[in-house]
Amino acid sequence: MTATQGKQDTSNDVMVELRNVNKWYGDFHVLKNINLQVSKGERIIICGPSGCGKSTLIRCMNRLEEHQKGDIIVSGVTLDDDLKRIDRVRRDIGMVFQQFNLFPHLTVMENCCLAPIWVQKKPRRDAEAIAMKYLERVQIADQASKFPGQLSGGQQQRVAIARSLCMNPSIMLFDEPTSALDPEMIKEVLDVMVDLAREGMTMLCVTHEMGFAKTVANRVLFMDAGEIIEENEPNEFFDNPQSDRTKLFLSQIL
Ligand SMILES: Nc1ncnc2c1ncn2[C@@H]1O[C@H](COP(=O)(O)OP(=O)(O)O)[C@@H](O)[C@H]1O
Ligand SMILES: [Mg+2]
Numbered sequence: 677m678t679a680t681q682g683k684q685d686t687s688n689d690v691m692v693e694l695r696n697v698n699k700w701y702g703d704f705h706v707l708k709n710i711n712l713q714v715s716k717g718e719r720i721i722i723c724g725p726s727g728c729g730k731s732t733l734i735r736c737m738n739r740l741e742e743h744q745k746g747d748i749i750v751s752g753v754t755l756d757d758d759l760k761r762i763d764r765v766r767r768d769i770g771m772v773f774q775q776f777n778l779f780p781h782l783t784v785m786e787n788c789c790l791a792p793i794w795v796q797k798k799p800r801r802d803a804e805a806i807a808m809k810y811l812e813r814v815q816i817a818d819q820a821s822k823f824p825g826q827l828s829g830g831q832q833q834r835v836a837i838a839r840s841l842c843m844n845p846s847i848m849l850f851d852e853p854t855s856a857l858d859p860e861m862i863k864e865v866l867d868v869m870v871d872l873a874r875e876g877m878t879m880l881c882v883t884h885e886m887g888f889a890k891t892v893a894n895r896v897l898f899m900d901a902g903e904i905i906e907e908n909e910p911n912e913f914f915d916n917p918q919s920d921r922t923k924l925f926l927s928q929i930l
Contacts, residue, residue, distance in 0.1 A: 697746035724899035770840030830861025
């Protein structure tokens with residue numbers, strides 16, 4: 677481990693911490709004793725077979741799903757039923773989904789300004805200036821007055837990323853952000869995410885884009901059947917997987 681990586685691991689900088697987290701859907705034990713610490717500036721890739729609990733894990737981090745046992749602490753705030761605390765955590769975490777989730781009846785600009793105006797109570801003019809800054813950053817400013825349905829999938833996903841950034845989050849969660857895209861549009865979205873990573877954003881990303889993982893991740897986690905089976909820095913993870921389940925998974929996707 678390099679000196680810089682070591683520094684990132686100091687506990688003062690912990691942005692997300694999961695301690696013995698367990699979750700059930702009815703009788704189905706979907707997350708089993710998950711322990712994870714995410715330090716400021718880390719870029720963590722989560723991979724694993726379909727249905728192993730990846731989405732559930734990251735959705736628990738902003739309480740889109742609730743866990744039943746263990747602790748989840750985000751930016752020092754423990755997630756429980758307290759709505760004020762949930763609200764605080766959600767303001768600090770941006771999330772990007774596979775299916776973009778833009779409002780179809782609002783323009784790109786309106787999609788980006790909605791939360792800053794209604795949640796952060798920003799004046800419209802300020803919200804629009806911030807939105808423009810991020811739309812420029814994801815190279816889509818020229819589409820600001822269009823509706824999502826008039827854009828390609830790659831463009832919509834870049835808008836979804838810009839929309840999240842408008843809330844100035846300290847952590848970004850991505851749940852298979854390129855899985856719904858045609859192959860030629862994957863790169864334009866990954867490029868935006870690579871830029872974000874280079875600027876120091878703390879990121880957790882569920883993806884099977886292994887080239888991307890090698891470029892940006894400082895850690896790769898492999899999950900299977902609700903457990904974190906293995907984690908490592910990317911080169912070790914890909915070149916020297918330890919568990920048979922990881923080896924099998926990698927042989928299927930690479
Ligand atoms: N709301 C739900 N109710 C019941 N079971 C669910 C629900 N959401 C997901 N599951 C199940 O939990 C498991 C993990 O789902 P998910 O976290 O979406 O996995 P992944 O993202 O790794 O594909 C799957 O078996 C899925 O069918
Ligand atoms: Mg999923």
